[in-house]
Every structure is written in structure tokens, then in C-alpha cells.
Amino acid sequence: MEIIKDKEFGGERPLFASQGIKLENVTVHAGESALKCCRNIVASHCRFEGKYPFWHVKGFEISGCEFTPGARAALWYSSGLRMTDTQVDAPKMFREMDGVDLENVRIPDAQETLWHCRNVRLRNVEVGNADYLFMHSDNIDIDNYRQDGNYSFQYCRNVVIRNAEINSKDAFWNTENVTVYDSSLTGEYLAWHSRGLRLVRCHISGTQPLCYCEGLLLEDCTFDADADLAFEDSCVDATILSHITSVKNPRSGSIRAGSIGELILDTNILAPADCKIQTES
Incomplete structure (x- = not known):
């Protein structure tokens, strides 16, 4: 697996269609669709500031990361996500996804999040401002969870x-x-x-x-x-x-x-x- 460490990216689709890469301490600045159409991605202690960073991604792990408000609609039309120890300040996360595993995740602005998702597992997750959370989703397993919305x-x-x-x-x-x-x-x-x-x-x-x-x-x-x-x-x-x-x-x-x-x-x-x-x- 190729390791990309201590780098910064911006603009549109800087890592488009990448496969088998690990991002360590990487910042994705304002822009659009940084990791669109990727496979087998690992992101550790990264910061995402631009829109739509993970669309049409298959098989990815995200740990110790931060999604700022600018990273809205960050994870859509993707499958096979494992996310741990992550702060999500971006709205409208997780749409049309299959296989979403979240553990030790905080989403203070969870409005219109987790729509049309399948096979979802949440452990020690806290969400706020969560109006219209989990619309039309199925096969959901949740433990140790707090929600306002x-x-x-x-x-x-x-x-x-x-x-x-x-x-x-x-x-x-x-x-x-x-x-x-x-x-x-x-x-x-x-x-x-x-x-x-x-x-x-x-x-x-x-x-x-x-x-x-x-x-x-x-x-x-x-x-x-x-x-x-x-x-x-x-x-x-x-x-x-x-x-x-x-x-x-x-x-x-x-x-x-x-x-x-x-x-x-x-x-x-x-x-x-x-x-x-x-x-x-």
C-alpha cells in the first residue's frame, strides 16, 4: 500500500480513482471530490475541509480524522466504511451507502444524515441537531448511543x-x-x-x-x-x-x-x- 504522509491537497479531484493508498496526517483543503471513485483507502489523522471527499468509494478506513463544516456531504454512494475516533462537523453525511461501521464518532450537526443506508453499525456514537436522521435506512445495529434531533x-x-x-x-x-x-x-x-x-x-x-x-x-x-x-x-x-x-x-x-x-x-x-x-x- 502506498503511503502519502504530511501532505496537503486542494482543488478538484486531486486523488481521483486512487487505489491502495494510506493517507497519514494529510489535509484536504477547499475543493471538490478529493477521493472520488477510489478503492482500498486508509486515512489516519487527516483533516478534510473540501466538499464531497469520499464519493463512489469501495472499501475504506478512517481513523482519528476531522471533517470540518466545509466537508459537507462527505461520504455518499460508497460501501465498506469503517470509521473510528473521528469528529464530524460536516452536515449531510452518509447517503446511499452499504456497510457503515462507526465507533467513537461525534457528529454535532447530523441533520439529514444516514439516508438510504444499509447494514449500519454504530458503537459509542453521539449526534446532535439530528433532524431527519436515518431516513429510509435498513439493517441497523446500535449500542451506546445518544441523539438530539x-x-x-x-x-x-x-x-x-x-x-x-x-x-x-x-x-x-x-x-x-x-x-x-x-x-x-x-x-x-x-x-x-x-x-x-x-x-x-x-x-x-x-x-x-x-x-x-x-x-x-x-x-x-x-x-x-x-x-x-x-x-x-x-x-x-x-x-x-x-x-x-x-x-x-x-x-x-x-x-x-x-x-x-x-x-x-x-x-x-x-x-x-x-x-x-x-x-x-
């Missing part, structure tokens, strides 16, 4: 999340086959129109959670006081260890809770309207 994980499929703190209005809308373990989920209108959502030992905050769901399963979860008007028009099987402020018109299944402040069953409930509800008090 709304409308996340919409239209995602086949997702497993563990040990997460997710602060997001409208999270998990229209998802399919999502499981979340041992996590805190904070935000209004959680998981509307989802299918096959399973929450295990999670804490749920925010008004009107888990409505219009199919195949909804909650195991040993707890609800915050502001998580009211839950389960409207949902097919649900839930074990809630805490008090629920209010439950509104669940369609079918069963709900077992420590207590329920208000149970609303009115003329708007949809058939079969046979959800079994039990409380300890």
Missing part, C-alpha cells in the same frame, strides 16, 4: 438499538421491525404508524406516544407523567411497570400497567375495540 428513523426497517438516549419528536414513524432495549425515548408522537415495534425496559416521555401501531410490544417499560393519550388505534401487547397518565382508544391486544389515571374509551374507538386493560391498583 427530531423526525429520526422514519421509514427504517430491521433496527436493533441498545443503551440509547434518544431525544426526538416523531421518532420511528412508519418503521418496520424495530427493537429497542434499555433506552430512554423522549419526544412527542413516538412511533406513529409503526409495524412490529418492540420496546424492552425502556422509559417513554412525551405526549401521545405509540398511536396507530400494528404489532406493538412493550416489555417492562415505564412512562413519564407527560406520556399521555397513549396507544390510540394501536394493536398492542404492553406490560408497563409504572403509572400511565392516560390511555385513549386502543384497538386490540392487552395493556397491563401499575395504574392508569384516565382511560378514554369513546365513540371514536375502532373495531374490534377489545383491548384487555389491567392495573395493579
